[in-house]
Amino acid sequence: MTGQRGRLPEGPALLEVRHGVRRWLAAHGPADAVAVALSGGADSLALTAAAVAEVGEVHALVVDHRLQDGSGDVAERAANRARTLGCASARVLEVEVTGPGGVEAAARAARYGALRGARADRPVLLGHTLDDQAETVLLGLSRGSGPRSIAGMRDWDDPWARPLLAVRRGVTEQACGELGMQPWIDPHNADPVFTRVRLRTEALPLLEQILGGGVARALARTATHLQEDGEFLDAAATDLRRAATVGDELDTDVLGAAHPAVRRRAVREWLQVTGVGGLTDVQLRAADDLVGRWRGQGGVALGGGRDGVRLVLTRRHGRLSVGYVTSEPAGR
Structure with missing residues (x-):
């Protein structure tokens, strides 16, 4: 396929992803230029294609964590796909994964640090989906630290943008099929040593089975309600802090x-x-x-x-x- 804007397939899955980007722009934009965090997986690949169709200028940032053999090749393939899709630029960012909290936490810190340093004052689009939101809410529940921990991810947390929080993971996979692109499958996403993987492959499917479906959407709705309540309480708290400060x-x-x-x-x-x-x-x-x-x-x-x-x-x-x-x- 060509990488020119406006010449993407018009399949239903890709259109749903594009609508997610469009809704985000309507709520938080407009944005003449954005960065997109691209791993090469289905979520970020579909997001990149949709962003190219909806935003004037898209710059792909591909983080190479260097945790697996051949990770550099995976990163370069993702960057090449970004160029094929029509991104204005595509950069591979190599990082060192070190620090406390285990591999997951260290990789996340390294990734976000690299993205923040390379974004050039542009918002960074992240490919988190409704399913990721549901997993985040469950992780928050396990911490037992109140509504703030189960309010999930926000669609805008400057500079991080999450246009796909209402889109299911299966839709992004379908969208890649409509694009004629086979997404990269991260082996870490199937490794049960990681808590989030077990939530994804064991806990959520079991809850869906026991409760008759709709659990992921219900958890995502819960996050939205708590975010709205939290915004009101936070505003009241700011007023109180200012009034009480001496x-x-x-x-x-x-x-x-x-x-x-x-x-x-x-x-x-x-x-x-x-x-x-x-x-x-x-x-x-x-x-x-x-x-x-x-x-x-x-x-x-x-x-x-x-x-x-x-x-x-x-x-x-x-x-x-x-x-x-x-x-x-x-x-x-």
């Missing part, structure tokens, strides 16, 4: 008048603004207890300590403050 501290009287769901978000946001990240649910609830269940207790260790010194949130004279201390001071 210099570098928070006024506990102002916080105490708010609902705990909003108050916890406000405290989290304030801590993040202060530079404290990676909060656990236990830490956040203990921090909230300094307001909602105040009994004169000591401070809350937040992590980030160094050389025997801990970063601690304390309450003093009706104010919350953060500082490095060698021991927890008594609250009063």
Whole structure:
């Protein structure tokens, strides 16, 4: 097939993928130029073709994780396909997969870092589908850390765009067939050592069987509802944080008048603004207890300590403050 825009097949699957891109552009665009993260798999290949048809200028970014023999050849084939489809450019980005959290987490960090560095201020289209969203919600449920963890992926999280969150994985596979292209199948996607693979191949099919189908779509809808609720609560929390902020501290009287769901978000946001990240649910609830269940207790260790010194949130004279201390001071 040629790679010129407007000359793609008009099959129903590819049209559905194009409609996903079109809806995203209508909601978050317009965009004269985008980058697309292309692995060569069905999802990203169909997305690349659809983006070429819907956006003026598409630049393909192919990340080579170098975790498998022949990965460089796979990456070059994906880049060549991007050029065939009509992309304005196609680059292979080689990365080193190192760091904490296992191979999955390290590969993800390396991939996103490379994409961020090469995007040239363009939004980066990612090929996450409705099925990926359902798996993400299940993973969030397993963490048990509240609605934020099961709200799934957003269709726009600057600079990351996910136009296919309403499109099933089977549709992207069909779209590749309509394009006359055989997508690359990553062997890691069939390796049960990875939790997400077992969710995809074992847990979700079993749930679909037990509950009579529609589970993936229901999980994706749940994510959408929680995102909408979360946006409202986050906006209320921002207002509360601003109202309660006194210099570098928070006024506990102002916080105490708010609902705990909003108050916890406000405290989290304030801590993040202060530079404290990676909060656990236990830490956040203990921090909230300094307001909602105040009994004169000591401070809350937040992590980030160094050389025997801990970063601690304390309450003093009706104010919350953060500082490095060698021991927890008594609250009063």
